[in-house]
Amino acid sequence: MKTYVTNPNEIEREWYVVDATGQTLGRLAAQVAHILRGKHKPIYSPSVDTGDYVIVVNAEKIHVTGRKPDQKIYYRHSGYPGGLKAITLRNLLHKHPTRVIEHAVRGMLPKNRLGRRMFKKLKVYAGPDHPHAAQQPKPLELR
DSSP: OOOOOOOGGGOOOOEEEEEOTTOBHHHHHHHHHHHHHTTTSTTOOTTSOOOOEEEEEOGGGOBOOTTHHHHOEEEEEOSSTTOEEEEEHHHHHHHOHHHHHHHHHHTTSOSSHHHHHHHTTEEEOSSSOOSOGGGOOEEOOOO
16 A cells, blocks of 8 residues: 655645634634645645635624733834834734734744745735635635
8 A cells, every 4th residue: 555645736726715704713713724734635744735725804803702802912023122012902903904813823834934835825804805706715614
């Protein structure tokens, strides 16, 4: 019996669209990361990017539980002394709602070149419209 090794030339990529309205942030991000990695396919291989494209719409209507909107803080650093910036989840959702989902999904992907390539297949939009109608994305029902 021979072991099957996935060849990057054999991969067929699908496009999926997910509506984030009322979805819990972490659960949505985990399932999107699952699709981006390709773990839902029988040809999955951890060393090959076998995943599909995912479009997330209505990112501004994401749901978070508990007191996270005021207690969860996102940090970034400018690289200069004293350049640490902090913003709460509530303010980030108000200013840049797409970054919340992107940050959550990025944390669930591998931290290497492969993970960066997988992350490029994620498209997040704040509203209900997206410019990917030509790819004929399939609606993805999340568990």
